[in-house]
Amino acid sequence: MTRIVVLTGAGVSAESGVATFRDSGGLWEGHDPMTVATPEAFAADPDLVHRFYDARRAALSRVRPNAAHHALARLEAALGDAVYLVTQNVDDLHERAGTSRVHHMHGRLRAAWCTVCGARHTWDGTLVDRPPCPGCGSSSLRPDVVWFGEVPYDMEAIEEALWDCDLFVSIGTSGVVYPAAAFVHYAIGNGKQTLELNLDRSDSSSDFHESRRGPASELVPAWVD
Ligand code: BV8
Numbered sequence: 198m199t200r201i202v203v204l205t206g207a208g209v210s211a212e213s214g215v216a217t218f219r220d221s222g223g224l225w226e227g228h229d230p231m232t233v234a235t236p237e238a239f240a241a242d243p244d245l246v247h248r249f250y251d252a253r254r255a256a257l258s259r260v261r262p263n264a265a266h267h268a269l270a271r272l273e274a275a276l277g278d279a280v281y282l283v284t285q286n287v288d289d290l291h292e293r294a295g296t297s298r299v300h301h302m303h304g305r306l307r308a309a310w311c312t313v314c315g316a317r318h319t320w321d322g323t324l325v326d327r328p329p330c331p332g333c334g335s336s337s338l339r340p341d342v343v344w345f346g347e348v349p350y351d352m353e354a355i356e357e358a359l360w361d362c363d364l365f366v367s368i369g370t371s372g373v374v375y376p377a378a379a380f381v382h383y384a385i386g387n388g389k390q391t392l393e394l395n396l397d398r399s400d401s402s403s404d405f406h407e408s409r410r411g412p413a414s415e416l417v418p419a420w421v422d
Contacts, residue, residue, distance in 0.1 A: 199361040200279040203269060204380055208369020208396055210290050212263045212414045215256070219371050234344045247325035250340040254306045254321065257288055265368065265413035266294035268421040273297065281358035283351065285370060285377050287342050302349040302377065308341035317341055349376060359383050366420070368394045369413050372401035381405060394420060 207217035218230070228249060232238050239246045273280045273296050283300040284291060289307055291299045309320035316332035320341075327336035343349050359365060365384035372378045381404045384391050393399065393408040394416040402408045409416050 198279065199281045199358040200276065201272075201364045201366060202281045202283065202355075202358050202362045202380070202384070203272075204365070204367045204370065204377060205269075205282070205284040205286060205291070206368070206370025206377070207286060208371075209265050209269075209284075209413045209417070210260070210263075210286055210288055211369065211396075212265070212412060213260045213290055215260055215286075215288055215290070217369075219373065230345065234342075235346055236344055237346075239339065239344070244325055246340075247323070250306065250342065251323040251325050253287075254323075254340075257306060260288070260290070262290045262294035263414045265417035266290045266296070268418040270295035272421045281355075281362070283355050283358075283377075285374065300351045300355065302343070302351055302355065304340070304342035304350060306340070306342065309338040310341040311335065311338050313337045352376065355380070356383070359389070360387060362389055364390045364392065366392045366394065367399075367401075367405070368417060370395070370399065372399040392420070 211217050233246050233249045269282060269291065282291065282296055282298065283302050285303050287301065287304055287306045307319055307321055308317055309324060310317050311330040311332055313335040314330060314333035316330060318331055324338050324340065328338065329336055330338055359380060365381060367381060378401060381391050381401050385404060391405045393402055393405040394413060396412055
C-alpha cells in the first residue's frame with residue numbers, strides 16, 4: 198500500500214553537478230530540446246542525438262549522489278514499499294544512493310533499446326559507433342530514454358500509486374513537462390496532501406498545499422529526517 202509518492206526532477210541532481218534542463222546555463226541551452234530529444238531529431242541526425250546522450254552517459258561517472266538522494270534512500274529503508282519513487286531523471290543517482298525501487302518514467306541513460314528485436318540492455322558505452330545489439334546483432338540500438346512525443350514508462354503503476362497514496366511530494370522540477378506536471382493536479386483531485394520542495398517557484402507551485410523554497414540537499418533531508 199503506497200503512502201507517499203515522490204516525484205523527482207533535474208533539480209534533485211543539480212547539486213551533484215548534473216545540468217538541469219531549463220535553469221540558466223542548463224543542458225537545453227546547449228541544445229534546443231526539439232533538436233535532440235524527439236524521434237524526428239533522431240531520424241534526421243542520429244549521430245547528433247547519439248553524441249548528446251553518449252556525452253551525458255559518460256558524464257555519469259564524474260558525478261555522485263548528493264544529500265537529497267541519500268535522504269530519499271533512507272526514506273525507502275524506513276518505509277519500504279509504502280514509498281513509490283518516480284523520477285523524470287535519466288541518471289542513476291537514486292540507485293547509487295541506495296534506493297532499490299526507482300521508477301524512471303523517462304527512461305535511463307545507462308540503457309539501450311534495440312529497435313529491431315525490442316530488447317533493452319544495460320549500457321555504459323557509446324552508441325554513436327553503432328555497436329551490435331547483444332541480442333540480435335543488428336546495429337539498431339538507441340538510447341532507452343523517452344523523447345517528446347513518446348509514451349512515458351510506468352504510467353499505469355504511477356497512476357495507481359497516486360490513487361493509493363496519502364501524500365504526493367514533488368522535488369526539483371519546473372512542472373513544465375507533461376504528464377509528470379499533471380501529477381499534482383491528479384493528487385489534489387483525489388484529496389491527497391501535496392508538498393513541493395524546489396529551489397525556485399515552479400509552474401505548479403501555487404497548486405501545492407505547501408511549497409518550500411531551497412536547495413534539495415537541505416530541504417529533502419530536513420523533510421525526511
Ligand atoms: C507524452 C528524457 C503522451 C530525455 C524528457 C503542449 C502542452 C502541454 C503538453 C504538451 C504540449 N505539446 C506536447 C506536450 C507533451 C510533452 C510536453 O510536456 N511538452 C512540454 C515541453 C510542453 N510531453 C511529452 O511528449 C511526453 N509524452 O506526453 O506522451 C502520453 C502521456 C501520458 C500517457 C500516455 C501518452 C514525454 C516527455 C518526456 C521528454 N523527455 N527527458 C532526456 O533526458 O534527454 S523531459 C526532460 O525535461 C527531463 O526528463 C525532465 O523530465 C523534463 C523536465 O525537466 P525538470 O526535471 O523539471 O528540470 P528543469 O530544468 O525543467 O527544472 C529544474 C527544476 O529544479 C527547476 O524548477 C529548478 O528551480 C529546480 N532546481 C534547480 N536546482 C535545484 C532545484 N531544486 C532543488 N534544489 C536544487 N539545487
